[in-house]
Amino acid sequence: MDSLQKKYEIDKHTWDECAETYERQIVGGHPDILAFEEFEEDFLDRVLRYLSEKQKRPIKLMDIGCGSGRLHVRYGTKTHSIAELAQSHPLSLLKMNSPKLAYDPVIAKSLIEVWGIDFSRKMIDLAKDKLQKVGLKNHHEMALTFEQGSAFELEEQSGEILPVAICLVNSIGVMQGFEGANELFKSMRRAVESANGIAIISCYQQEYIKSYGLGQYESTIDVSGQPIWMQPDTYASSQFKQIPKQYKLAYSNDNKLIVDVFDLHDNLIKKGYVLVRDPDKTEQTIKTGDINTYSKYKSHWYSYDHIEELINDHWETQKSYHIKTRYLDIIRAEPAQMAILDFGDHLKNIFKL
């Protein structure tokens, strides 16, 4: 087995194991991550509305590393009119509580499918459960589909539809290291090239690990495990659960984290236990961009230059954009960047940066 395949198998197992906690604590949790996800969603709405108005082909959204189906729920809901649904239908209730999920006739006109791929069976099961719960199991106007499989083996799409392939919220950072990142760029290009489609990779920047990353991973210690830069490691093993007492937000200067420690039967072992940043390991994390935890979780925050290199290597530069997203939204997207491949030159008028 080659090294990429080996990492793929290990990571697949890890994501299956942490799927439920990830959904609860990250997707529904950390305020800075939520804000960034909302920015990505608003950005995508804008792109889809623009494409829907400016070109004639139906659109297929391809969500690479789709996780628990955040975009299936979003666009399933936004393209579903509730005119004929009872007020007590879960979809009516969802829309009542979230104005952002109101019916969008412009997107509904063109978006015919949201297709997601993820290597984790557990993630896909969670996504399907969510669709069931919100009453989107049978959406008549559009297909909400999933495939369990590899982000690196995307198939070429046919030219009758406009494929928009997206890989959001730093998923590239958990896709099996540099080899994985190269494969992802190649694979997304293969998927959209002959259909003159669009590929978008949105991820954090290494340059913001100090101000955003450290605190984010510390606050989600119960999902990804104890960051290796936090000491001591007394309760860092999988025999214990450490529940953080607070979320650390961007630019927090607090180098301590207070946790309650539980055993696997939920017995409280230690209340208000204090972890402190180890200066050398913290420095090393900032310098390398490698986020490691004692639970063998690995992520990488790619520097701006590294993503630029990947664009130059795999996506022809004249058809691509590389955006520091703080120029689009300083409040919600300061620490991130976007690589965009636009074969059909669809987006040139919305990126007059």
Ligand SMILES: C[S@@+](CC[C@H](N)C(=O)[O-])C[C@H]1O[C@@H](n2cnc3c(N)ncnc32)[C@H](O)[C@@H]1O
């Ligand atoms: C950071 S999560 C993002 C989930 C989702 N896109 C969202 O926005 O909530 C990354 C996802 O990528 C998946 N993943 C990691 N490596 C993968 C690979 N090589 N192929 C397919 N999925 C992968 C994981 O299972 C996980 O669900």
